[in-house]
Amino acid sequence: MGMGGTMGEAEPTVRIAMWSGPRNISTAMMRSFENRPDTAVWDEPFYAAYLAMTGIVHPMNDEILAAHETDWRAVADGVLGPVPGGAHIFYQKHMTHHMIADIGRDWMDHREIRHAFLIRKPEEVVASYSAKRDEVSLADLGFLQQAEIFERVADRLGEAPVVVDGADVLADPRGVLSKLCGRLGIGFDEAMLSWPSGRRDSDGVWAAHWYHAVEASTGFAAREEREVAPLNDVGRAIAEAAKPAYERLAAYAIR
Template identity: 40%
Template sequence: MWSGPRNISTALMYAFAQRDDTTVVDEPLYGHYLSKTDAKEYHPSADEVMESQETDGQKVIDEVILGDYETPIAFFKNMSHHLVDLNWSFLEETTNVILTRPPRDMLPSYIKHIENPTMEDLGYAKHLEIVEYLKTVGKKPKIVDAKNILQYPQSRLRELCGSLGIPFDEAMLKWPAGPRKEDGVWAKHWYHNVHRSTGFRKYQANKDPFPEELEDLLEECQEAYEKLLEHAGD
């Protein structure tokens, strides 16, 4: 799964973790991304993240993403903007899901953690690059909108599982409150809400006044978001 930040990606990882047939892995390329970009200067606990993970992205691809697992399904929660300075050909060997979210809902949440974000931090443009790459190699990713999952969790998860060729499991709708052993060391900064949850929370549009300084970025994100949804209908 290739997500942007603040897109209920951790909740989806928790949902898949309830399946007996699935192993989940939390953002295996985060350390690689930090080691290759200036994001290490403003991401919380960047040094701790890099110390906790392999930072050689190719090794992560070979040994983790394309590694062997005891379960028939391995679910990797990834951020799309972590795909930097890497050969993308491994995507041809995986089943790819892209998770997006309306940027007006996402941006106010993100700036609580990262001030002055740029388009490169948010994943929308990278999502489009991933889709275009996969189309050139004859693969079509499943594009999922977080808003729809929050509105209709059971039907949308059933639909997602069907598109992946796996049975839907009712256990995916609920999980115990609190952290999971798979959580990355960054959970203390980002996972407060999901740790208080026991399932998908009902969707509520963000009705707070939108930060004026983010209006230009919102427009850029919205354009990419709408293009991505157009691909979902291809």
Template identity: 35%
Template sequence: MYGFAQRKDTVVEDEPLYAHYLKLSPSKPYHPGANEILARMENDGKKVVEHMLGEFDRPIVFFKNMTHHLIGLDWSFMKNGINIILTRDPKEMLLSFSKIIEKPVMEDIGYAMQWDLLQYLKGNKYPCLVMDAKKFLMDTEGQITKLCEACEIPYDQQMLKWKAGPIPEDGVWARYWYQNVHNSTGFQPYQEKREPLPGHLLPLLATCEPLYRRLLDYSI
């Protein structure tokens, strides 16, 4: 999202379906800032989708969405854009995620839904591609070049760097989740996380790993 926000030809929106998801998931009050998200954002997912498919003042529009935020929606709207599924090694993802939400469940992290979504997109021949976070960080410029080619947009080197601190496009939850990116000035080289995963997350990891490996088979 921060990379696309550097492009002068692009509008960026951060998780516009978050409030829709929280409204349909009343068991999720443990999400930081949930009440503020519900109060400040559109709760009706259908209205959000109409907005996403509307007119914008720049030729490219980038929506950062979480797969699990798509609950309760007709996914056919995704035929109107290019759908990029960004996945990540579940051990590394769970280590990061559990710093904010200590006891996540599959619904929170979305691996099962990522796989279902990929099958849906491919089955309907909707434009889609898969990117892996590790591969991306090991060859950021090459991966962004491939991404731009797949999206049929010009490569822009400005996507590689940004100023430290928040950006106007940040969601209202940024203060809970975005500390690392606010301290950054670009994509950091990949570094393996060696911290042990808490024991209570091991069953969830075991469920996620085969789904992740399937997704990797499709990654660019």
């Protein structure tokens, strides 16, 4: 536990729900927070429940269902439950497209949870996702779900929750992460700027398919920005449909 409060008074747990769609820098952000000595992380808590409830088949489907909790209620209890290792900060990497209608959202309103939103331009997400999976739909990318969760949190808070654009993090990791931490009510730690390469015990079993780039990385600056591949007609239509939701959040992105 960190220092603070009066003698004998436990410092309140900080639970960070970071909401992102796929093919962003969400795993690198998880690495960044995990490298803090005061933080434990949870990689995509609702992934297995999402697969089990929808019947959607993803790469490594059987392995994911076998290794991870498929009951969303148990996952929600874990999100609000004891923090691994007794860490002060519990960083949860959530995927917005996992939040299907049959998964309850009341847990999002818990007083200890501080929500943040990680965004990326739709055309870049579509191009990156299409390179990893043959079929792609608007629902797969989570833009509409991200906007819904953003509005829920904003309505409860009475103001817009914190938003960061992955491109801004890559351009100025120290500056943007410092502001992000300030908005989340935690101190910035230089340890967030670099981490050892390789896989983590905290990674979901899906890491073998999706995490090759981040496993090779040692920091945000080490990731190369690739030119966006041209989209086909379907891809362009999906990106265009996602644009209003992206722009709604982008208006509040910290710079």
